[in-house]
Amino acid sequence: VMVPRWETTPQGDYGVDSPGMLCVSDAAMLQEEERKKYRGLDLLVNPPTVGSANINSTSDEMTMPGGHTTVLDLRDGGLRPVYEIRFDIAAIAEDIRGVEQRIRNSFYVDIFLHLMELGRSARITAEEARMRDAESLLMLSPxxxxxxxxxxxxxxxRILEMMLRSRALPPPPEALQDTEVAVTFQSP
Structure with missing residues (x-):
């Protein structure tokens, strides 16, 4: 299996500081915040209630959304929520957007979107496009x-070796018969 590493240290064999490694805590926090947000919404829409014993329900204490607890001494009778919930959905949604943006930044989403958009924009000159392209590639060059x-x-x-072994390539010209062929790639 050929798996490139994002970045390495001189003394280590393992990759370090990859986007996934840098934002793993943000991903876990995002999952937890989403779970809490939906639990809070569920409690707002379908709160657990408490009511007098003469209301037809089970006698088990239920504090989950939609649950009901009966009590013998409810002074006003009737039904009421077990607890009052003051859930600021806008604040948690804003925090979730911030965590999502940090994850996007960790994975260089803006740079890749920018690279995809370069050829489509008719408002910038070729020189501006080249400068933006060079700046984005500089950030991704490591x-x-x-x-x-x-x-x-x-x-x-490996592909070249396999093709040579299976004789999928024609024999090299006489001038190259006894030379070592090396394939090199350069970053743009």
């Missing part, structure tokens, strides 16, 4: 270098 060194070059070397 990762592109690792992909080239650890994925593309070994993969093409």
């Amino acid at each position: 990762a592109l270098d690792m992909i080239t060194a650890e994925l593309l070059t070994p993969m093409f070397d």
